[in-house]
Amino acid sequence: MKADTYSRTLDTTATAPQGVQPAVRKRSRRAIFLTWLRKTHLYVGLWGAVLGLLFGVTGFLLNHRAIMKIPVEKTVQNTVQVNLPERGFAKPEELSAWLQQELNFIPASPAVIKTQPPKTVVWADREVRQPERWSVTLTRPERGVTAEYFVGNRFVKLDQVDATPIGTLTRLHMSIGVNAFWVLLSDTIAGGMILLSITGLLLWTQLHTVRTIAVMTSVGALIGALCFMWSV
Numbered sequence: 001m002k003a004d005t006y007s008r009t010l011d012t013t014a015t016a017p018q019g020v021q022p023a024v025r026k027r028s029r030r031a032i033f034l035t036w037l038r039k040t041h042l043y044v045g046l047w048g049a050v051l052g053l054l055f056g057v058t059g060f061l062l063n064h065r066a067i068m069k070i071p072v073e074k075t076v077q078n079t080v081q082v083n084l085p086e087r088g089f090a091k092p093e094e095l096s097a098w099l100q101q102e103l104n105f106i107p108a109s110p111a112v113i114k115t116q117p118p119k120t121v122v123w124a125d126r127e128v129r130q131p132e133r134w135s136v137t138l139t140r141p142e143r144g145v146t147a148e149y150f151v152g153n154r155f156v157k158l159d160q161v162d163a164t165p166i167g168t169l170t171r172l173h174m175s176i177g178v179n180a181f182w183v184l185l186s187d188t189i190a191g192g193m194i195l196l197s198i199t200g201l202l203l204w205t206q207l208h209t210v211r212t213i214a215v216m217t218s219v220g221a222l223i224g225a226l227c228f229m230w231s232v
Helices: 002-014 020-068 092-103 165-173 180-205 209-231
Strands: 076-083 112-116 119-123 126-130 133-140 143-150 155-162
Touching: 020 165, 020 180, 092 112, 092 133, 092 143, 092 155, 180 209
Parallel strands: none
Antiparallel strands: 076 155, 112 133, 119 126, 133 143, 143 155
């Protein structure tokens, strides 16, 4: 009796309609893809939560620093004049190297050097010839130094800016005075947010045709509106 039942089961499986198996395969592939999306969304969200908290808090402080009067940018600014060595400098890069050695200040990012050619300016209703001007900026997340030098002077003016602890975090948020590693690390957060948005939209649609078309239409309209605003 059991053998007959087993035989009938096999016969039923063998004679099942051929259209059933393709439908099962299609659902299985869709389920596998959605499972992969959930795992990707989960792990990317876990990574984004680590530094995303820092960027979220500092972004909130930057948005409301004027209303809440939070000292986020700087607490101490000192201006001094430093005598230059007798040998002088032929180009601003030499001045930058001398400042780093003299101040024992190693910037996290390359020094920002600007030059202004000599020109005639109006001062007190008279024309004055202003010599060539060099500007050197050295930055770290917690501190910044700006040097101003007019070619021919025997001194250089230095402005030092020290940040508060909150200010240091906001400078990290804006990638001020950071090295290439921090910039790349920040890029991973930006890329993670983009990936989270894409996977989140796909998980919401569950790959249904109507929902997918609606999401694509909405995203396309948003991109079109942004492009129009950018071009105006």
